[in-house]
Ligand SMILES: *[C@@H]1O[C@H](CO)[C@@H](O)[C@H](O)[C@H]1NC(C)=O
Ligand SMILES: *[C@@H]1O[C@H](CO)[C@@H](O)[C@H](O)[C@H]1NC(C)=O
Ligand SMILES: *[C@@H]1O[C@H](CO)[C@@H](O)[C@H](O)[C@H]1NC(C)=O
């Protein structure tokens with residue numbers, strides 16, 4: 001009895017030590033594979049065939065050997081891909097020949113895939129000649145994080161040629177490199193969200209070469225969190241030069257300087273801009289030259305050590321200002337600086353400022 005028990009325990013122990021690389025949830029909805037074993041059991045991936053969300057990580061190995069079995073022109077293969085339920089696919093942790101990436105996109109052209117995420121990939125080698133018309137999937141979202149491309153700045157233009165032009169969301173983090181070859185890039189007619197967050201080396205200069213003029217006509221949300229931006233007015237100048245007109249701009253988590261140069265505040269912000277995030281930006285005072293009117297301004301988690309004066313602030317409906325070290329040390333109750341108190345305080349200051357301006361008029 002005791003012997004059988006310990007045998008069972010041992011069996012349990014072994015199965016814990018070498019878990020199945022793939023796991024499918026009970027609803028057959030989400031399936032995730034992590035092929036970290038030196039001799040991975042690739043066939044375990046078959047259980048992901050009918051999942052809607054599929055995530056595959058290849059343990060950082062080269063997928064070169066799959067190249068010879070990739071024959072996108074086989075009809076059988078197309079029928080199989082058509083039967084897939086997958087809508088969201090994540091591929092990660094691998095070294096992949098470019099030819100395999102594009103064979104995969106071609107095959108996924110038969111699928112109903114909507115969202116593709118590529119993470120921790122090294123794309124090697126050169127590209128096959130581009131297709132005459134886009135044969136890849138009609139993606140609505142493409143997200144890349146830590147993907148490097150052997151061909152340098154042409155990668156986005158080449159990737160774009162495989163995609164049908166429905167893309168609405170494009171996010172590119174930890175890019176190598178993030179400069180795009182603008183003359184090769186086509187317009188993204190339906191792209192509303194461009195998220196370049198988490199590229200700390202970008203800076204205003206890098207942004208100027210990433211925002212290809214007139215390629216993002218439908219843009220509404222521009223994410224520049226943690227991108228090494230230095231001043232809001234510098235960003236304003238880049239947006240103006242690129243004729244990009246976002247409605248919402250996220251500049252949080254950048255070490256921003258408040259511009260003091262009066263000439264710099266002459267930049268004209270996009271007229272549609274209604275929301276600006278300057279949270280976690282190390283600001284000691286409200287930067288000059290912000291857009292005149294905003295519906296949301298997030299100045300939370302900065303180092304503002306006194307309440308901004310009304311004349312320093314744009315007209316804003318929803319000001320978020322918690323997590324700053326004011327009220328002044330001279331304030332009788334410094335402990336009661338809750339966000340709603342500071343917000344109310346700033347709102348009344350604003351009201352005084354506005355009514356003061358009206359009185360002057
Ligand atoms: C995949 O497995 C490796 C090694 O066991 C682990 O470090 C990594 O966090 C896993 N990745 C995911 C997404 O579970
Ligand atoms: C980025 O991806 C490479 C593989 O291409 C990997 O070796 C590296 O650890 C990843 N870096 C981060 C920060 O995850
Ligand atoms: C893309 O935008 C065009 C107009 O620019 C529109 O006619 C078309 O329906 C949009 N396509 C999708 C898939 O949203």
Ligand SMILES: *[C@@H]1O[C@H](CO)[C@@H](O)[C@H](O)[C@H]1NC(C)=O
Nearest residue numbers: 225252253277279280296298
């Ligand atoms: C601004 O950015 C911070 C940090 O990136 C985030 O936590 C916050 O929710 C954002 N604010 C708004 C109004 O979206």
